[in-house]
Amino acid sequence: MTVTNVLKDPANCSMTISAEFDAPLERVWQLWADPRQLERWWGPPTYPATFTQHELTVGALVSYFMTGPEGDQPKGLWRVLEVEAPTLLVVEDLFADESGAPMEGMPATIMRVELSARESGGTAVAIRSTFPSIEAMDQLVAMGMDEGMLEAMGQMDAILLG
């Protein structure tokens, strides 16, 4: 896996990260289509994800929760907006409340995943994340999303140094 490009557009609240895998298209698509594989990479080791409902069809809801080091279990939801297996997936990633319903007033992230077979073999992946506004990003930082990231990065450094 090689990250080939990262394009950040702060004025339009979006980021696109592109990567290349040696694995064929269908295999890479399974990382999203098979919930058991999805949960092995969606959350960081400190916050592994468990997908409780997963169907990639337009209009379907995909439900998951993450389990934190203190046993906390924040819930999330994807609303599936577009699917063209095995090349396109667009979902709205939402925060969910205890009952698993979308949480009012919380920022939604649009995630657009495009896969394509490379001529030389393997698969190119482009993932574009779009946030609703700069204010929504501030809200995510205030909620500790940033802190969680920093913590995960700190642990990674510790592992590398150890």
Next chain:
Amino acid sequence: MVVDQLSDHEVDRLFHALADATRRDIVRRVMRTESSISELARSYPISMTAVQKHVIVLCEAGLIHKFKQGREQRVVGRVDAVQRAQQFLDSYEQIWRDRLDRMGDLLGEPTPGGKT
């Protein structure tokens, strides 16, 4: 604003937006205090329509933010906000780099350099 982290297209938009003296002046003003579009129109010897056009260019470049307050269109400088967004996206990039690393591991394709 961290110009070297913007795409070529964004840099073009930014420099185009700042290539006009009136637009530069509008940015300076609304960075200090927010203002309504009619207040801005009164400060320059140009029409309301011309001011609105400048405002659109500045909004598209991400330099100012336009919002409605009652019946008034108001604008406020946004450079700090764009800088904050840049910082946020820098952290967010790490989330996805880590996710892609884990995908690579699952596929038996460790990241070059051995960072997992």
